[in-house]
Amino acid sequence: HDEEFPPRILDHVMKNAIKGDVTNVIDVIDKYCWSVEIAMNVGDVKGAILDKSFLEASPKNVLEIGCYCGYSALRMSRLLKEDAKIFTIEASSQYADVAQEIISFAGMEKKVQILRGLSDEVLPTIAEKCGVRTFDFVFIDHAKELYKRDLIMLENLGLIRQGTTIMADNVIFPGCPDYLEYVRNSPKFECTNYPSKLEYCENREDAMEKSIYLP
Numbered sequence: 001h002d003e004e005f006p007p008r009i010l011d012h013v014m015k016n017a018i019k020g021d022v023t024n025v026i027d028v029i030d031k032y033c034w035s036v037e038i039a040m041n042v043g044d045v046k047g048a049i050l051d052k053s054f055l056e057a058s059p060k061n062v063l064e065i066g067c068y069c070g071y072s073a074l075r076m077s078r079l080l081k082e083d084a085k086i087f088t089i090e091a092s093s094q095y096a097d098v099a100q101e102i103i104s105f106a107g108m109e110k111k112v113q114i115l116r117g118l119s120d121e122v123l124p125t126i127a128e129k130c131g132v133r134t135f136d137f138v139f140i141d142h143a144k145e146l147y148k149r150d151l152i153m154l155e156n157l158g159l160i161r162q163g164t165t166i167m168a169d170n171v172i173f174p175g176c177p178d179y180l181e182y183v184r185n186s187p188k189f190e191c192t193n194y195p196s197k198l199e200y201c202e203n204r205e206d207a208m209e210k211s212i213y214l215p
């Protein structure tokens with residue numbers, strides 16, 4: 001990926017969005033990505049699918065794996081109920097730096113906590129570090145080859161509970177076949193597929209997969 005996109009989107013947001021207006025920041029990012037350059041945010045079309053599942057779950061403790069520039073964390077933060085919080089794991093310190101700036105610019109720094117590091121390094125201590133026992137909603141949107149490994153880690157660490165909603169981005173493109181096979185064949189997950197398009201594209205298929213954990 002273009003390593004220089006994050007600083008450019010940060011600069012564009014700072015110059016064109018309204019400080020403290022999270023909906024405007026989201027809109028400014030989407031307009032930029034539709035008109036200037038594509039980025040790997042979940043985007044507005046798949047973002048609406050995420051929003052709907054998020055509202056249905058109405059979660060208190062939210063985990064995101066793959067923060068990037070903070071776009072999906074902002075989308076979820078604007079739908080958070082009182083005293084609910086989002087913890088988002090980001091392995092790239094460059095991405096985490098930009099995400100922190102964008103999340104703070106939007107005024108959501110109290111609702112979103114960025115955890116820097118690789119998911120398999122962060123997850124084992126996240127419960128005690130964040131004062132959370134289990135997560136009510138999980139959004140998986142990082143390296144596709146890590147989806148299955150990390151879901152199994154969430155199960156083994158007891159970080160998900162009866163009824164936890166897990167949303168996964170990019171299950172068609174770039175695709176995560178082993179993850180899909182795992183959740184769809186497991187009796188512990190109730191899965192729903194939401195066909196859509198790759199972010200900021202009209203003609204490339206992608207989809208989100210919702211899996212409700214029912215151990």
Ligand SMILES: Oc1cc(-c2ccc(F)cc2)cc2cncnc12
Nearest residue numbers: 040041042066141142143169170174
């Ligand atoms: O939504 C996404 C899209 C792409 C991606 C890859 C290749 C391409 F050509 C276009 C888009 C990569 C991602 C990596 N992590 C999380 N989400 C991603």
Ligand SMILES: [Mg+2]
Nearest residue numbers: 042141169170
């Ligand atoms: Mg994605």
